[in-house]
Amino acid sequence: MWRWLHPYAKPEATYHLLQKLLPWFVALTLVTLVTGVIWGLAFAPGDYQQGDSYRIIFLHVPSAIFSMGAYMGMAIMGAVALIWQIKTAEWSIPAIAPVGAALTVVALLTGAIWGKPMWGTWWVWDARLTSELILLFLYVGVMALYFAFDDARTGAKAAAILSLVGVINLPIIHFSVEWWNTLHQGATITKFEQPSIATSMLIPLLICLAGFAFLTVSLVMMRLKNEILRHELHRPWAQQRLEQD
Amino acid sequence: MAFDSFTDFVAMGGYGLYVWLSFFLSFVVLAGVALETLLAKRQLAKKSKQLQQRQERLARRKASRAEVGDGNESKT
Numbered sequence: 001m002w003r004w005l006h007p008y009a010k011p012e013a014t015y016h017l018l019q020k021l022l023p024w025f026v027a028l029t030l031v032t033l034v035t036g037v038i039w040g041l042a043f044a045p046g047d048y049q050q051g052d053s054y055r056i057i058f059l060h061v062p063s064a065i066f067s068m069g070a071y072m073g074m075a076i077m078g079a080v081a082l083i084w085q086i087k088t089a090e091w092s093i094p095a096i097a098p099v100g101a102a103l104t105v106v107a108l109l110t111g112a113i114w115g116k117p118m119w120g121t122w123w124v125w126d127a128r129l130t131s132e133l134i135l136l137f138l139y140v141g142v143m144a145l146y147f148a149f150d151d152a153r154t155g156a157k158a159a160a161i162l163s164l165v166g167v168i169n170l171p172i173i174h175f176s177v178e179w180w181n182t183l184h185q186g187a188t189i190t191k192f193e194q195p196s197i198a199t200s201m202l203i204p205l206l207i208c209l210a211g212f213a214f215l216t217v218s219l220v221m222m223r224l225k226n227e228i229l230r231h232e233l234h235r236p237w238a239q240q241r242l243e244q245d
Numbered sequence: 246m247a248f249d250s251f252t253d254f255v256a257m258g259g260y261g262l263y264v265w266l267s268f269f270l271s272f273v274v275l276a277g278v279a280l281e282t283l284l285a286k287r288q289l290a291k292k293s294k295q296l297q298q299r300q301e302r303l304a305r306r307k308a309s310r311a312e313v314g315d316g317n318e319s320k321t
Contacts, residue, residue, distance in 0.1 A: 037268070045247050046258060052247075053260035056267045063271065102278045106271045113267040117260055215275065222282045229289050239297055242290040 011228045012237055014088045018221045018228075025218040033211035039204035047201075056114040058205060061189070062212035064107035067135060068170050070100035070216055074142070075167045078160030088224075090156035091231060093163065094146050095223035099216060101139035108132060119183050127176035128184040131169060138166040 007013045040058035047054040074096040081089040111129065112122040123129065142159045149155035177186045189195040195202055232238040248254040257264040 042254060043247060051260060052258035053263055055257065055264050059267060059271045099278060102274050106274050109270050110267040113263050117263050219278055219282065226282060226285050226289060233289065233293055233296060239293045242293040
């Protein structure tokens with residue numbers, strides 16, 4: 001495995017791999033997101049309690065899950081950057097953080113808009129909402145720290161450490177609905193028992209989940225390509241690449 | 246189809262404002278990230294071109310200086 005992985009420590013090799021994979025991921029993103037959203041909005045049945053307001057779930061749950069998934073990915077890259085000093089891993093931190101922050105914003109916004117008709121309030125300072133807001137601050141903090149040093153590699157190291165420390169927030173977000181009393185409902189699909197949702201709603205939700213997964217990966221790949229080019233701009237291969245596309 | 250008519254679909258059982266607002270804002274945020282990424286790429290291409298032009302200019306100047314002679318020959 002190491003023999004296979006090792007060439008990708010070279011930024012140029014990673015770039016070409018990303019270049020090859022990206023069109024497929026973009027295509028998968030478009031197909032799954034469009035299918036999932038149309039299915040969720042128009043074809044899934046209404047909820048017997050929440051009526052049609054529950055359709056926000058098709059954005060809210062996927063964005064919330066991958067706001068945490070992206071953070072996990074960023075922290076793993078942070079660990080790789082700290083342990084093996086691989087530059088591409090360092091550059092993936094500023095590639096992932098804005099995407100994760102955007103997903104967190106989407107989760108918070110859709111949650112607030114869903115909360116207004118169902119709970120009667122846009123926002124409460126309860127455990128689930130507050131810990132998700134802290135996730136947004138962590139993303140912002142990681143980005144700020146990354147760019148806060150004159151020496152880019154020191155910044156990358158500091159950001160990597162912060163991203164690793166922030167991992168503690170992920171189980172807090174996930175279990176917040178069990179550990180504390182909250183307005184937010186409990187887990188519906190991310191638990192070990194049978195999902196407590198009707199199949200006719202679960203299928204479009206799973207498609208939307210796949211859509212957000214592909215979207216997250218596609219955006220991160222696009223941004224990582226940019227980061228690689230930014231750092232390799234003085235190299236002929238990067239200049240040629242930029243001229244070609 | 247969960248709705249009888251297009252009007253019903255837009256109304257979302259009275260929750261139209263909330264449902265459409267959340268889908269609209271989500272689209273704006275995520276498309277914003279994608280757009281920013283594409284613009285950054287274009288910016289990089291511009292920067293790369295400037296860098297190349299500067300390198301060429303420097304190379305040309307060096308070559309012309311060598312032809313005319315810039316006084317360094319006297320050392321030899």
